[in-house]
Amino acid sequence: MRLPSSIFVSVSLFTAETTAALYLSSTYRSDGDQIWQGLTLLFTLVTSVLVQLTLTFIHRDLSRDRPLVLLLHILQLGPIVRCLEAFCIYGSVGRVEEPYVSITRKRQMPRGGQSEEVERQVGQAEGKLFTHRAAFARTSVIQAFLGSAPQLTLQLYICVLQQGVSIGRGTLMVISLLSIVYGALRCNILAIKIKYDDYEVDVRPAAYLCIFLWRSFEIATRVTVLVLFSSVLQLWILPVVLLNFFLFFLYPWVLFWQSHSPFPENIEKTLTRVGTTIVLCLLTFLYAGINMFCWSAVQLKLNDPDLINKSQNWYRMAVYYMLRFVENASLLLLWYIYKTDFYRFICSPLLVLQLLVAYAMAIFFMLVFYQFCHPCRKLFSSNMTQGLWDCSALLCLVCYAPDGDAISPIEKAGLDPLAPDPTPHTETANDTSYDVANDTAYTMPNDTMTYDMPNDTTHEVLSEMNGDVSHSLSSNT
Numbered sequence: 001m002r003l004p005s006s007i008f009v010s011v012s013l014f015t016a017e018t019t020a021a022l023y024l025s026s027t028y029r030s031d032g033d034q035i036w037q038g039l040t041l042l043f044t045l046v047t048s049v050l051v052q053l054t055l056t057f058i059h060r061d062l063s064r065d066r067p068l069v070l071l072l073h074i075l076q077l078g079p080i081v082r083c084l085e086a087f088c089i090y091g092s093v094g095r096v097e098e099p100y101v102s103i104t105r106k107r108q109m110p111r112g113g114q115s116e117e118v119e120r121q122v123g124q125a126e127g128k129l130f131t132h133r134a135a136f137a138r139t140s141v142i143q144a145f146l147g148s149a150p151q152l153t154l155q156l157y158i159c160v161l162q163q164g165v166s167i168g169r170g171t172l173m174v175i176s177l178l179s180i181v182y183g184a185l186r187c188n189i190l191a192i193k194i195k196y197d198d199y200e201v202d203v204r205p206a207a208y209l210c211i212f213l214w215r216s217f218e219i220a221t222r223v224t225v226l227v228l229f230s231s232v233l234q235l236w237i238l239p240v241v242l243l244n245f246f247l248f249f250l251y252p253w254v255l256f257w258q259s260h261s262p263f264p265e266n267i268e269k270t271l272t273r274v275g276t277t278i279v280l281c282l283l284t285f286l287y288a289g290i291n292m293f294c295w296s297a298v299q300l301k302l303n304d305p306d307l308i309n310k311s312q313n314w315y316r317m318a319v320y321y322m323l324r325f326v327e328n329a330s331l332l333l334l335w336y337i338y339k340t341d342f343y344r345f346i347c348s349p350l351l352v353l354q355l356l357v358a359y360a361m362a363i364f365f366m367l368v369f370y371q372f373c374h375p376c377r378k379l380f381s382s383n384m385t386q387g388l389w390d391c392s393a394l395l396c397l398v399c400y401a402p403d404g405d406a407i408s409p410i411e412k413a414g415l416d417p418l419a420p421d422p423t424p425h426t427e428t429a430n431d432t433s434y435d436v437a438n439d440t441a442y443t444m445p446n447d448t449m450t451y452d453m454p455n456d457t458t459h460e461v462l463s464e465m466n467g468d469v470s471h472s473l474s475s476n477t
Helices: 003-030 034-058 067-074 078-091 124-162 166-195 205-232 234-259 273-293 314-338 348-373 383-400 409-413
Strands: 100-107 119-121 456-463 469-476
Touching: 003 034, 003 078, 003 124, 003 166, 003 348, 034 078, 067 348, 078 124, 078 348, 100 205, 119 124, 119 314, 124 166, 124 205, 124 273, 205 234, 205 314, 205 348, 273 456, 314 348, 314 469
Parallel strands: none
Antiparallel strands: 100 119, 100 469, 456 469
């Protein structure tokens, strides 16, 4: 069983950023900057509350008799307690014989055109630990794009206005940037595991390094461009941000309305229609927040039972990065035109060139990741670089077509080269299927029915947050 290091990293970033933000807000108060103090506290506390609610929702604490845990979540100490609980579970593995285990089936990556199915036993402790990992992966994404990204933008804007970086502000900016990059990395890994749920996914260090560099260049460039533009055209930054946000917020809903699908009712049985709508709005809100700063690896699809689009559309990705590059270049051009004497000590052309090159480096590392380091690249039905090149060629063809002919459905279908192996697979089980021998089921926040029958075969259906369905066979040990 792997050490829960991802949980430790998530809690460390959460604690460090909260502590640095509280310290910096106290310095703003002593300097009389009440506006900066209020905004710094707002981004910190709102994110902290969302993290507590997410952990409570995933672990179903409201339906269980755990008043102490709920109290600690109210005191904003929930992540620390969950981290300690996860390490206690990890330390207890192997010391006590578990009465129930699950047999999970996963397919290995194809070798020589063959894909073998492997079975392995999973105990209760590993099932509980998996739930903790899944919960913290989601909270890392929430913290990154609903808290750390606005916080980093705010502090960098203050640095530009005050023409200086204090120790407290610089520390918070570094921690916030690391939090955003880590959240984007977790989003990428989560998307891979969702799309290739039937396979054993082994993410190698080279893949982590490519994702880290890709997201670092992309996010740092985006935040810098927004701050530079807002420093010279304060009134125009609001329309730019709102247009970006509402475009990505409404996009999944427009696709859902066009599909004429019924309203999703499979998120949580205990939720009413109003509660389901609120959850979907929060998901699209988070989706818009991610796409504001970088490409979201997890694409929402509200008319799908899993709410996730499991196919990778190169056409959509190519359009996003082309339009984002044009937008960043346009904002930098406007900044260069309207910049004041405030930037007289900066070589403006060199700065513009550096930012554009940095964004191009982000795209380069993205291509390297999908071409050479993606753990499931053997399942790609066509070359990724060729797919993006075809997308760019089709976009140019559409722009310069004299008669404005639209792309035919056959051409558009060819733009989705990333698809799992179509080999039929009737009975699979993923890592989210675990038996729990008591009423406390550590599962994702969906409909969960667990039947434990000693000395007999047990069938259990567990729905993860993304709606994945798996069948596992439990045996009495």
